[in-house]
Amino acid sequence: MNQSALKNWGFPVGRTFVAAGPCSAETEEQVLETARALVNKDIGFMRAGIWKPRTRPGSFEGVGLKGLAWMDRARTETGLKIGTEVAEPSHVEACLEYGMDVLWVGARTTTNPFSVQAIADALRGVDIPVLVKNPMSADIGLWVGGIERLANAGVTKLGAIHRGVSSSLEMRYRNAPVWTMPIELMRLMPEIPLICDPSHICGKSELVAAIAQEAMDLLFDGLMVEVHPDPSSAWSDASQQLTPVEFLSMMNSLEMPYEQSDSTVFQNKMTGLRNDVDEVDSRILEFLGRRMDIVRDMGRLKSEQHVSTLQPRRWQEILDDRIKKGQGLDLSESFVQQLMQSIHEEAIRHQETDRIEGAG
Structure with a gap:
């Protein structure tokens, strides 16, 4: 496990590392309300989507730059570190201007090596933690390649996020967990912290706790969980977000297994x-x-x-x-x-x- 690396990056790590926050930054009030609910809860960083890549036009695609200002205010008020997803160099530039504490590359972007390389070039010479989500398909090579492109650009604080893979089959989850994929990444890149995103795997809030526990049982280094003050009114992915109360209850109930026993x-x-x-x-x-x-x-x-x-x-x-x-x-x-x-x-x-x- 690589929680020590996350600590060395300056993130708070309680029983396990966890990033939490809404799928999307919607309003300044919503961002601040979420931050206030998460402060002093051992949150590694507060997450929120600023730009939202959607499958079809006309869907809510994020509030853009003003959302970064809201996140910055939340950090100033609560002391929480903040992070968001980037999909192109202009996103990176805006996030660096606001001093974001962590960035991640989304699943749709990881699928395209040209896009990852453009982000890597924009980050060249910048010392900031960057997490890479697995691609939407079960292609371990694309995932490893995305991490390597960032490493080749000089990014040293690198981690990975597993969010499951898309499937055309009817199934219980929004995205198939395909645990063999992150397990193989652990083998290939044992030094890389690995975080599970149970919200995107599940697609339903009532399933999140079980997948989060499964990730802990598989020795993931942490979780990224979508938390919203009022999920029913969320502007994106309403069905998979937890309330702050549900989130804290889940975290308190998680069992943290040891890799070995002294018995x-x-x-x-x-x-x-x-x-x-x-x-x-x-x-x-x-x-x-x-x-x-x-x-x-x-x-x-x-x-x-x-x-x-x-x-x-x-x-x-x-x-x-x-x-x-x-x-x-x-x-x-x-x-x-x-x-x-x-x-x-x-x-x-x-x-x-x-x-x-x-x-x-």
Whole structure:
């Protein structure tokens, strides 16, 4: 965990790091009311959207520059640090003029390397914390690339925000959590503080607490939560914002797990279980190796008889059968499907490689 980095950046860190505030700055009164409700609550910084990239024109797209003045006044009155999202160099310039304490790059912007590079160039030589949200698609390369572009511009205080990814499927959440994505970022960039945005993952206020707890269980360094004095009247994303009372109640109820335990009994049991997992994983890999040996024999037979490598009907039969068997083993359909697709792709690769080498 990298909460120490957040502390070194000058942010207050209580039980965990947290940024909180409305989706959008709407009026000066709303911004100040929110700030007053959050002061002395161990808030790392107060967040509010000044410019709001919307899918379709005609939606509320933020109040613009005057919102920065409201945020500045809130900071002066309460002592809270303040931050907002930037999407282009002019946003960066305006935020630096008002002395914003932290900036973040939004999911729509992270998707476009040209836009990230323009922001990075605008920040060259500036010592300010910058957070990068994951792109709207599950593309870890774009996320890492966005962070790297800022680092190459000399930005040293870098963090990441996970807000889930868009999906065309009907689901419980506004954006699919896809926890594998931030977990992979932790592996690739262990020095980068990682914050979860449960508000954008959920899209519904009643789901936020559960996702926030899940993020804590996965050792995220903090949270970014949307908090509004009166969510029902919010000008954007009303359904996902918490009231200050709901927010504070959620934070008090969160359990903060430790990465390790000093208990000898725990460590001994965990070591035994980890050894069991290692043994099972080794057997799985051995079985997969044997499967590929069989697949290569099948490929040679297909090649001799001029039969196509891909067998769509057989593949559908395999997929249906394995999903059904997986359900009996308490394995989710999506997991079994992803697993079998990976195995199938590797099998196709082996058969095609043998076919090409045979032809050569």
